[in-house]
Amino acid sequence: MTSAIKSEPFILNIGPQHPSTHGVFRVKVTVDGERILDAEMVMGYLHRSMEKLAEERTYTQNIPFTDRTDYLSSMSNNLGYCLAVEKLAGIDVPDRGQAIRVIMAELQRLASHCMAVGAFANDTGAWQTPVMWAFREREKILDLFEMTAGARLTCNYMRIGGVAFDLPKDFVPMARDLMKTFPAFIDDIDGMLTENEIFLVRTRGVAVISPELAVNGSLAGPMLRGSGIAWDIRKADPYCGYEKYDFDIPIGYQGDSFDRFIVRLEEMRQSVRIVQQALDALPGGPHSTQVPLALRPPAGEAYARVEGPRGELGYYVVSDEGPSPYRFHIRPPSFINLSVLKEMTVGGSVADAIVALGSVDIVVGEIDR
């Protein structure tokens, strides 16, 4: 296209202080009018050197760190780390501890997906309403966390060998009540957004990830499933007795933002199913095994992975028989999911880039660690 008016692309900084970068994350986009020609991700604004710090602290002391990587899903992070250390040290977890872990992990998925769905709707321009509705429901889950672990956001609840405390007396009836009302909220969001023509045109066909790209980019979680790939760690490599529960994996059609959104919504429904089953079949017995406080696992290495809300959340721990890990590494799902952001945004408009970023559902604490 030729034009008499001289024009040239210019660079637009989206972030680090921008309403929809979900934290301190920055994308340097080269734009030609509204069309994006190039995108460069700049990260590290929230780097706290967690992996190095963990090498100086004991295995138990590292659990609070894992709260603060992905601060929207601390339970899943606790769980991943504890599984890795248990694998390393060969510790078994009692049945009740396993079931409590499943309940907590799934409640955490619900809370995290509430945030993801609400923030994504906010990015498409549904001004604050879905996010407020989602926060309303998320608060109820956080209340459950508070009564169990004492904290709402950084729960620090899982322990090596089980969980920190047994469930309080009121937990099971309250959780049951919440699981009864929760599907109605999901239907509300469903009715408000997926039936909305504007939402459809904003998200359908936007930021398409082909199955090849999804696999080659090592994506995980709803990003991978949105592209039509049936892959879930809970099914492929069950942990904490997930094989006992009956649930389905939702997968999308063509891998656009809308598919990722509906996959998240359906995952919430499936999580409700899992929590209900786990509450019904909650075994008795101890919630944790006794593990020495100064744990010295045998020399070796272990990698444990869980299906976090954002995808495969892996913890790699190497022991040299010392009281603290020799090497501690996290496989952060949002960081790896974000690696395809350039492919998702280039060619689209600025508005599409925001939707693409929203559909990745990043947590910057996890990206920068």
Next chain:
Amino acid sequence: MNLPFLVSDKWYDIRDLGNLSGAILDQLDKVLPYGLVYVIAILIGFIASFLIFVLPTQLFLGVLGERKIIGRIQSRYGPNRVGPFGTLQPIADALKLIQKEALIPTAADRWVMLIAPIVFVAPAVLLFAVLPFGPNMVIADVPVSLIYFLAVSSLPVLGAFMAGWSANNKYSLYGAMRIVAMAISYEVPLVMSLLGVALLSSTLSLQGMVFWQKDVHLWMIFLQPIAFAVYFICVSAELNRTPADIAEAESEIVAGYLTEYSGMQWGLFYGMDIGYALAAAAFASTVFLGGWSMWGLEEYVPSWLIFAVKTQLFYLLFLWTRGTLPRLRIDQLMAFAWKFLLPLALLNLLIVATEKVIWTQEELGDGIVFLFAPINIVAAAVLVYAWAKVNGYRPENTPKKPRMVKDATGYIPASGGGR
């Protein structure tokens, strides 16, 4: 008792309120010393006209409504600390904004940036000059007030463009470009939709339109449903309300042309956004909802009250869309204006012209409008649906539920064509 202030037929005629206050004043005149009642009358008249008719009250209600009602839509309380039920929140907001420093970036075009809010605000006040609040209550009853209103209501775009251009910020520039592009596109279907209204009522005067609707005992919304829909969509686009708030799209371009503004400069833009929305609501209630007339109710209720209630109810529609709808992309908005709204408005014009010709040629009475109304409503429904289909609206092709699988088996291609 002769109170010339209450019986004049000038724009500040408050006869409706005067009936009430006249009775009170008659009683007061019996107890108070001679002459004092005139002072009270003037004070009541002044306060009443200031509080009820003019922009500030509407603006106050608008800001409060925006915050309270959107709060309720979002399942939260909204402001409830300042004054009873938070009703003084707009005043607290304004005081806070006045205290704040209005920053001007060093690289900005200082004078343009300073003038822009004024350019933005002035037309909002001018708009209310032609809106009739009652049979005699219109500041300037110009015969072409429809055209005046349309012309003045497109002026603030200039202020917004100045704001966006002068700030020397890329986000501001985006906002400025978007608002100009959008205003130009949406002005066309907007005027086309109002053309049908003017054609049917054979007048360009807003007061004349209200009288016409009063005489035929039917509101224009029933005769011109397409025009109403097109007007509502276009005006919400021009006013930067969702789903077309792309010029200050918070999640995309921070705050659009307002990005660099602070303090009361920003407050003027924000307040006048609501002012324009109220003006548009007042205009829509004049043109489509019968203005101050209410099928004879205006004989018993003050006409300005009917008008204010209609305006605020219409404004509620803006709040509702704002609270629930996502935002469209700019190319989708443009396509919507040119491909959907404009042809629809033109088709509507064709229908109206035909009806008008039949009406005048056959010398039918006013009663014929009750035949036209159902015809037009049915035609509107059919046209909107058919034109959407022609434009490629295929809701059945979009699966809204994901596929469910039991096991982690890897890639499963979407069968049956997909989307």
